[in-house]
Each structure stands twice: as structure tokens, then as C-alpha cells.
Amino acid sequence: MTIPEDFKTRLKIAKSKIKKQLDNDNEKRGSFMGSAFKLGTELVAAVAVGTIIGFILDTLFDTKPWLIIIFFFLGAAAGMLNVIRAANRMQKED
Amino acid sequence: MASNPMQQFTVKRIGPEINIAGVDLSFTNASLFMVISATVIILFLFLGSKEKKIIPNKLQLIAEMSYTFVAKMISDTAGSKARPYFPFIFSLFMFVLFCNMVGMLPYSFTVTSHIIVTLIMALFIFIAVTIIGFIKHGFKYLSIFVPSGVPAVLLPLITIIEIISYLSRPVSLSVRLFANMMAGHTMLKVFGGFVVSLGILGGWLPLSFSVALTGLEILVAFLQAYVFAILTCIYLNDALNLHH
Numbered sequence: 001m002t003i004p005e006d007f008k009t010r011l012k013i014a015k016s017k018i019k020k021q022l023d024n025d026n027e028k029r030g031s032f033m034g035s036a037f038k039l040g041t042e043l044v045a046a047v048a049v050g051t052i053i054g055f056i057l058d059t060l061f062d063t064k065p066w067l068i069i070i071f072f073f074l075g076a077a078a079g080m081l082n083v084i085r086a087a088n089r090m091q092k093e094d
Numbered sequence: 095m096a097s098n099p100m101q102q103f104t105v106k107r108i109g110p111e112i113n114i115a116g117v118d119l120s121f122t123n124a125s126l127f128m129v130i131s132a133t134v135i136i137l138f139l140f141l142g143s144k145e146k147k148i149i150p151n152k153l154q155l156i157a158e159m160s161y162t163f164v165a166k167m168i169s170d171t172a173g174s175k176a177r178p179y180f181p182f183i184f185s186l187f188m189f190v191l192f193c194n195m196v197g198m199l200p201y202s203f204t205v206t207s208h209i210i211v212t213l214i215m216a217l218f219i220f221i222a223v224t225i226i227g228f229i230k231h232g233f234k235y236l237s238i239f240v241p242s243g244v245p246a247v248l249l250p251l252i253t254i255i256e257i258i259s260y261l262s263r264p265v266s267l268s269v270r271l272f273a274n275m276m277a278g279h280t281m282l283k284v285f286g287g288f289v290v291s292l293g294i295l296g297g298w299l300p301l302s303f304s305v306a307l308t309g310l311e312i313l314v315a316f317l318q319a320y321v322f323a324i325l326t327c328i329y330l331n332d333a334l335n336l337h338h
Contacts, residue, residue, distance in 0.1 A: 037270065037273075037274065038270060038321060041266045041269050041270040041273070042262075042266050044266075044269075045262040045263075045265040045266035045269060046258055046259055046262040046266070048262075048265060049258055049261050049262040049265055050258045050262075053258065053261070071258075074251075074254055074255055074258055075258050075262075077255045078255045078256070078258035078259040078262060079259075079262070081255060081256075081259050082259050082262065082266070089328070
């Protein structure tokens with residue numbers, strides 16, 4: 001009669017383990033939205049900064065509209081770089 | 095009842111107008127809520143650390159938990175070299191967190207939903223981190239703009255991209271906090287307005303949305319303070335441990 005008792009405790013331990021894992025997953029799900037938003041701003045901010053730099057340089061050297069176009073694309077590239085870096089950081093955290 | 099959902103963000107002057115050298119330095123509701131948040135933090139930490147019991151009461155437990163939380167965050171992301179910056183990051187985290195949380199109270203004002211507040215904090219961090227980097231490494235700090243293992247043809251292009259990426263840090267840091275807080279509070283107000291306009295018959299659905307959104311907003315308030323602090327740690331790490 002000791003075997004079912006043993007099995008019961010083992011079942012209890014296994015169940016509590018699964019429950020803990022589920023709770024963990026639920027906590028993480030909330031922060032996924034934060035991560036998604038983080039990546040979005042990362043991309044947009046770099047494009048905005050690149051375009052602003054292009055605009056300033058354009059008015060400085062009087063070369064409208066060439067530098068603003070070039071720096072827009074450089075900013076987009078910088079944004080993608082930012083996103084890749086942020087994603088790498090997130091993977092390292094997990 | 096304010097029908098305009100953006101009305102909650104207006105900055106109003108409280109008390110007399112103070113004008114020093116053409117700069118308006120009047121005390122506003124934004125300044126009032128910053129003072130309230132700072133006072134609440136000081137009170138909370140003071141009362142939490144007053145009785146140093148071995149078995150802590152609830153307040154002491156929360157105060158100690160916030161300490162270990164930030165300390166662990168710093169040592170995990172920036173290593174032991176960032177220890178001296180603990181007071182700065184702790185105050186930053188607590189200030190953003192309490193500004194967000196005080197903003198969740200009805201009839202209060204959310205300081206962090208204004209881009210000028212978050213941008214000033216982000217610019218301060220950005221400039222401070224840059225200065226720390228130059229003090230620690232001298233002109234070698236500029237090497238973070240030049241990644242290793244890049245062909246010489248692409249080097250000027252990559253350097254410009256790296257500089258733009260570096261300059262975009264304060265923008266993304268401030269816009270993220272500001273946009274999250276502003277969007278959340280606008281949404282709460284919009285659903286609140288629906289409850290009033292639909293009345294007792296149809297107002298229950300938007301009311302339940304409002305309740306759910308309030309819970310979500312509290313989560314966002316904490317999460318954004320955490321993200322703000324952890325990104326500061328990451329930038330500090332880049333400045334302290336140069337290895338790109």
C-alpha cells in the first residue's frame with residue numbers, strides 16, 4: 001500500500017512544477033508586448049534621427065534635397081542595426 | 095466631465111507666475127506631481143528602513159525588494175564596474191516608477207506622459223554616459239563607432255550608420271516611455287467617455303474594458319520604468335566595458 005502514496009506525492013510535485021512553469025509563461029507574455037513596442041521605437045527613432053541629421057546638413061551646405069535622402073536610408077539601416085542588436089540582447093536574457 | 099481625452103495632459107499654472115530672465119519658471123501641476131512622487135519615494139524608503147528588523151514587516155520587505163531588484167539588474171547587465179552608479183540608477187528607476195504609478199490615480203497628472211520630461215531624462219543619461227565613456231577610455235571610446243572585421247570599403251558607411259544608431263538612443267529611450275504612457279492614458283479616457291455616453295444600458299462593455307485596461311496600464315507603468323532603467327544599464331555597460 002505504500003506505492004500509491006509514493007505515486008501521489010510524486011504526482012503532486014510534478015503538478016506543482018507544471019503550474020510554476022505556466023505562471024512563468026504568463027508573466028513573460030505580458031512583457032512580450034513591451035519587447036515588441038521596444039523594437040518598433042528602436043527602428044523609428046533611428047530613421048527620425050537620420051532624417052533630421054540629413055535636414056540639418058542640407059541647410060548647412062545648401063544641397064537640398066540630396067543629403068536628406070541619403071541620410072534617410074542611412075537612418076533606416078541604423079534602425080535595422082538597432083533592432084538586430086535589441087533582439088540579440090533579448091535572446092541572451094532568456 | 096472632460097469630454098476631450100487629451101485634456102488630461104494640459105499643464106496648468108498653480109500659484110503666482112514666476113518669470114526669471116524671460117524664462118517661465120512658474121509652479122505647474124506637472125511640477126506638483128513630480129514633487130508628490132519624490133516625496134512618496136522618500137517617505138516610502140524612510141519608513142521602510144526605519145525599523146531594521148530581522149523579520150521585516152511589509153513595508154520594509156518592499157523597500158528591501160526594490161533595492162535588491164535594482165542591484166541585481168545592474169550586476170546582471172553592466173557587471174561589477176557599474177556598482178558606483180547604483181544610486182543614480184536606483185533613483186531614476188524609482189522616480190519613473192512612482193511618476194507612472196501616481197499617474198494611475200484618478201484626477202492625477204502623469205508627468206511621464208510629456209515628451210519634454212522623458213527627453214530631458216534621456217538626454218541627461220545620454221550625455222552622462224558619453225562623458226563617462228570618454229573619461230574611462232579617452233579617445234579610444236570612439237572605437238565603438240568602428241566595428242571590427244569590416245572591409246575597408248564599407249568602413250565609412252558603417253561608421254556613419256553606427257553614429258546615427260548611437261545618436262538615436264536618447265530618442266528611442268524617451269519616445270518609448272512617453273508614447274506608452276500617453277497612449278495608455280488616452281485610451282483609458284476614451285473608454286471612460288464611452289461609458290458616460292452609452293449610459294446605464296450599453297455602458298457595461300466599455301466599463302469592463304476600462305477595468306481590464308487599468309490592470310494593463312499598471313503593468314505597463316512598471317514595465318516601462320524597468321525598461322528605462324535596464325536600458326540605462328546597457329548604455330552604461332557599453333561605456334564601461336569597451337568590447338564591440
